[in-house]
Amino acid sequence: MASAATETSRAQELLSLKSDYLLPCVYHFYKDPPVIVRGEGCYLFDDVGRRYLDCLSGVAVMNAGHCNPDIIGPAILQIQTLQHTTTIYLTDPILRLAEALAGLTPGDLKRSFFCASGSEAVEGALLTSVLHTGKPRIIATTNSLHGRTRWAMNATGMPMWRTDPFPPDDVSHVPFGDADALADELVKHADQTAAFIAEPIQSNGGINVPPDGYWQRVRKLCDEHEVLLVLDEIQTGFNRTGRWFACEHFGITPDIMTVSKAMGNGFPIAAFITTDAIAQSYTRPGASTHGGNPVNATAALAVIDYHTQHHLGQRAQESGQYLLKELTDLTAQRDHLEPPRGMGLMIGVPVINADGQPDAQLTDQILEHLKDLRVLAGKSGPDRNVLTLMPPLTIERQAIGELIDAIQEATA
Ligand SMILES: Cc1ncc(COP(=O)(O)O)c(C=O)c1O
Numbered sequence: 001m002a003s004a005a006t007e008t009s010r011a012q013e014l015l016s017l018k019s020d021y022l023l024p025c026v027y028h029f030y031k032d033p034p035v036i037v038r039g040e041g042c043y044l045f046d047d048v049g050r051r052y053l054d055c056l057s058g059v060a061v062m063n064a065g066h067c068n069p070d071i072i073g074p075a076i077l078q079i080q081t082l083q084h085t086t087t088i089y090l091t092d093p094i095l096r097l098a099e100a101l102a103g104l105t106p107g108d109l110k111r112s113f114f115c116a117s118g119s120e121a122v123e124g125a126l127l128t129s130v131l132h133t134g135k136p137r138i139i140a141t142t143n144s145l146h147g148r149t150r151w152a153m154n155a156t157g158m159p160m161w162r163t164d165p166f167p168p169d170d171v172s173h174v175p176f177g178d179a180d181a182l183a184d185e186l187v188k189h190a191d192q193t194a195a196f197i198a199e200p201i202q203s204n205g206g207i208n209v210p211p212d213g214y215w216q217r218v219r220k221l222c223d224e225h226e227v228l229l230v231l232d233e234i235q236t237g238f239n240r241t242g243r244w245f246a247c248e249h250f251g252i253t254p255d256i257m258t259v260s261k262a263m264g265n266g267f268p269i270a271a272f273i274t275t276d277a278i279a280q281s282y283t284r285p286g287a288s289t290h291g292g293n294p295v296n297a298t299a300a301l302a303v304i305d306y307h308t309q310h311h312l313g314q315r316a317q318e319s320g321q322y323l324l325k326e327l328t329d330l331t332a333q334r335d336h337l338e339p340p341r342g343m344g345l346m347i348g349v350p351v352i353n354a355d356g357q358p359d360a361q362l363t364d365q366i367l368e369h370l371k372d373l374r375v376l377a378g379k380s381g382p383d384r385n386v387l388t389l390m391p392p393l394t395i396e397r398q399a400i401g402e403l404i405d406a407i408q409e410a411t412a
Contacts, residue, residue, distance in 0.1 A: 005037075005047060005049030006047055006048060006050055007048065007143070008048070009034070009035055009046065009047050009048050010047055011032070011033055011034070011035050011047075012036055015033070019215055023227055025163070027245075029367065029371075030368055030371055031368060032368070032401075034046035034047075034050065034052065034371065035047040036052075038067075039054070039062070039066025040065075040066055040067055040068050041065040041066060041068075041374065041378045041392065041394060042054055042065060042066075042145070042391055042392045042395050042396075042399055043066070044066065044111055044376065044396060045258050050374060051374060052371070052374045052375065053374060053375045053376070053391070053399055053403060054066070054376050054391060054392065054407075055096070055112070055375055055376055055377045055389045055403055056377060056378040056388065056389075056390055056391075057262075057377075057390050057391060057392050058266070059235070059261070059378065059390070059405050060203065060235045060236075060240050060251055060261050060262060060390050061261045061262055061264070061266060061302075061347065062262070062263065062265060062266060062392050062393075063238050063239060063240060063253075063262035063265060063307070063312060063316075063392060063393045064262070064303055064306045064307065064310075064312065064392065064393070064394060065392040065394045066266075066392070068181040068265060068306060070301040070302060070305070070306050071265050071266075071299055071303055071306055072297050072299075073302075074299070074301070074302045075267060075295055075296075075298050075299040075302065077298075078093070078294055078295045078298040078299075079295050082103035082147075082294050083293075083294065083295055084290075084293050084294065084295070085293075085294065086227075086287065086289060087114075087287055087288075087291065087292065087400030089235060091294050091297075092299035093292075093294045093298045093301060094114060094292035094293075094294070094297045096297070096301055097112070097114075097292065097297040097300050097301050098111070098112040098114075098292075098303060099157065099390055100304050100313065101259075101271065101273055102273075103116040104244050104245075104304065105245065105257060105273055106117045106245065106247065106248055106253045107151050107275075108215035108275040108276070109253065109254075109257055109273045109274060109275060109280075110273070110275060110276055111274055111275070111276060111279040112149075112271045112272070112273045112292075113128075113267065113271060113272050113273075113282075113286065113288075113291070114270070114271045114288065114291035114292030114297070115149070115270050115271065115290075115292075116268045116269065116270060116288060116290040116291060116296075117260065117268065117270050118146075118147055118152075118232075118234040118258065118261065118270050119146070119147025119148050119149040119152045119153075120147075120149065120262035120288065120291075121234065121258040121259065121260055121270040121271055121272045122147045122149075122152040122155065122197070122232060122234075122258050122272075123147075123149050123151050124147045124258075124272045124286075125150055125195075125197070125230045125256045125257075125258050125272040125274075126138055126151050126152075126155065126194070126197065126230070126231075127151075127282075127309070128226045128256060128272065128274060128278060128279075128281065128282050129194040129195035129230060129255075129256065130194045130279045131281040131282050131340075132194070132228065132281035132282075133194040133195070133226070133227070133228060135191070135192055135193055135194040136194065137171070137172070137189060137190060137192045137193045138151075138155055138170060138171045138172075138193065138194060138195055138196075138197060138309040139171070139172055139173070139174060139182065139185055139186075139189075139195070139196045139197070139227070140155040140156070140157055140171055140172075140173050140174075140196075140198065140377060141157050141173060141174060141175065141176035141197075141198045141199075141202070142157040142173050142174070142175050142176055142198050142205075143157050143176055143202055143205030143206065143208065143381075143382055144156055144157040144158065144173075144197075144198060144199055144202060144205055144232075145157075145158055145161055145177065145199075145202075145203065145204035145205060145235075145291075146197065146199075146232055147156050147188050148161075150164060150167075150168070151168075151170075151171075153167070153171070154167045154168060155171050155197055157173045157176070157205070158204060158205055159382065160384075161204075164248075169207055170313075172185060172189070174182075175207060176202055176205065176210065177208065177210035177211055177214055179213075179214055179217040179218055182196065182218060182221055182265075183221055184190065186222075186224075186225040186227060188220055190225035190226065193225070193227050194227065194228060194321045195227060195228040195229070195230045195234060195255075195256070196218065196221075196222055196227055196228070196229055196230065197230040197231075198218075198230075198231065198232065199231070199233075199234075199235065199236060200215065200231055200233065200245075200247050200249075200250065201236050201241060201246050201342070201346065203235040203236065203380065204235070204380050205380065205381065205382065206348055206350070206380050206381030206382065206386040207341055207342045207346060207347060207348025207380060207381075207386060208219060208341075209341060209343060210341065214250075215247070215250035215251075215252050216250065216251065216252060216377050218252075219252040219253075221312070222255075225227070228232065228255040228256060228278070229252075229255050229256075229351050230254060230255065230256045231245075231247050231254035231256075231257050231258070232258045232259075233245050233246060233259050234245065234256050234259060234260045234261055235261060235346075236346065237257075237259045237261070237262060237263065238259070238260070238261070238262035238263055238303070238307065239307055239312045239313040239316050239344070239393055240262060240316065240344055240345060240346050240390065240393070241316065241342075241344035241345075242313055242314075242316045242317035242320060242343060242344030242345075243313055243344075244307075244313060245257065245259075246343070246349070249343065250300065251342070255274060255275065255278055256272055256273070256274040256278065257272065257273045257274075258270070258271070258272045258273075259271050259272075261302060262298055262301055262303070263300050264296055264303065264371055265303045265306075266299075267295065267296045267298065267299035268290070268296060268301065269292065269293075269296035269297065269299070269300050270291075271291075271292070277385065283381065296341055307310045307393075310394070311355040312393040312394065313344075313393075315393050315394065316344040316345045316393040317344055319345055319395055319397075319400060320342070320343065320344040320345045320346075320347065320391070322400060323389065323400055323403070323404070324342065324343070324346060324347060324396070326400070326404045327339075327340040327349060327404070327407070328340060330404065330407060330408060330411075331349060333352070334411055335385075336351060336352055336353065336354075336359065336362060337349055337350070337351060337352075337411060338350040338351075338352060342389075343392075345389070345390060345391060345393055345395070346390050347388075347389045347390070348380060348381070348385075348388050348389070349384040349386065349387040349389070349407075350365060350381070350385055350386050350389065351363040351385045351386070351387055352385070356383035358381070358383035358384075359385055360379075360383055360384045360385050362385075363379050363384060363385045363386075363387060364379075366387060366407075366410050367379060367387070367409055369409075370406055370407070372409045373406040373409060373410060374406070375402070375407075375410075376404040377389055377405055378390065386405075388390075389403070390402070
């Protein structure tokens with residue numbers, strides 16, 4: 001196990017293994033990448049003992065912090081007791097988790113199907129929509145990210161993630177945040193459309209918060225046209241935006257919701273959750289080998305307890321407001337930074353050049369500089385120019401201060 005600090009980093013050795021044995025599509029950040037060997041709370045540590053403030057959280061996964069003892073403790077006990085069966089046997093954790101999710105999710109969302117990755121949850125949600133409505137097509141949004149499997153990739157609107165050269169012709173895309181465009185599409189194709197799928201706030205697409213009234217109008221349009229509303233809360237869920245689920249900010253409930261990432265806080269678990277009525281349309285046998293496995297389900301139950309006991313939603317709201325305000329002041333002093341945007345601790349800062357155009361190169365330079373200042377941040381947006389900040393929700397005020405100081409220096 002590579003955990004102890006050494007005198008020289010093993011980065012070159014690992015880069016060479018990576019270039020020999022992984023597919024080239026698996027890219028990494030930084031010209032000079034650290035080798036991460038340990039995580040604790042909001043911090044990651046590299047193999048030469050340097051400590052980094054993690055402001056990406058493994059892409060919105062580690063909302064409750066790294067190696068959180070209150071989460072890994074019960075999971076380790078579960079590993080030592082019963083690690084895996086499948087859903088053909090009765091086990092306790094998966095059912096307790098389904099019950100807990102029914103209590104947490106808004107409206108009539110009640111029945112869960114568990115799987116191991118976000119992409120699979122999206123596939124399941126779309127399949128269920130088609131089964132329930134008897135209609136074959138999906139409407140999705142531009143600049144969305146829904147996953148890597150064929151249907152999820154086809155629903156994805158961000159060009160850089162649409163790798164399939166022959167996408168099936170069963171998804172159309174409308175601009176995110178534009179309810180008129182959705183209305184037009186529905187007028188033309190509602191009789192063929194099973195569902196509209198979108199992220200409540202786009203994450204990988206550049207931290208895009210839709211205009212006021214958008215979601216209420218979308219909900220109404222879907223109802224009028226008998227099209228299901230599928231909300232992908234895989235990145236926004238589990239208090240990232242200051243509420244358990246981002247749709248709560250807008251006072252709407254989807255017909256199907258997908259969740260993953262922070263639900264497991266590092267354990268691979270995902271689900272789609274729907275109503276009693278819609279669930280009744282999926283009766284043919286369905287199973288996911290690792291879906292809701294006892295270890296992952298136990299971890300997810302511990303995640304829910306931890307978020308509840310430590311008020312992570314409230315903390316995300318308060319820390320997010322503070323960070324947003326500090327970044328608003330900072331970006332006002334920088335010609336190449338646009339004002340920050342986002343909700344809770346999901347915040348983006350667009351980086352632009354002298355002509356006001358997205359500047360991906362400068363964004364990469366800022367990210368590298370931040371890393372050298374011991375802060376790990378991300379990037380998003382179709383032009384990869386949105387500096388993306390999603391620290392663990394447990395981040396303390398003093399660490400937010402470290403982040404702001406580092407951004408100040410890296411963008412000077
Ligand atoms: C909103 C959203 N949906 C779906 C996915 C796909 O999840 P996974 O990588 O677990 O398949 C992602 C991944 O980043 C995501 O951000």
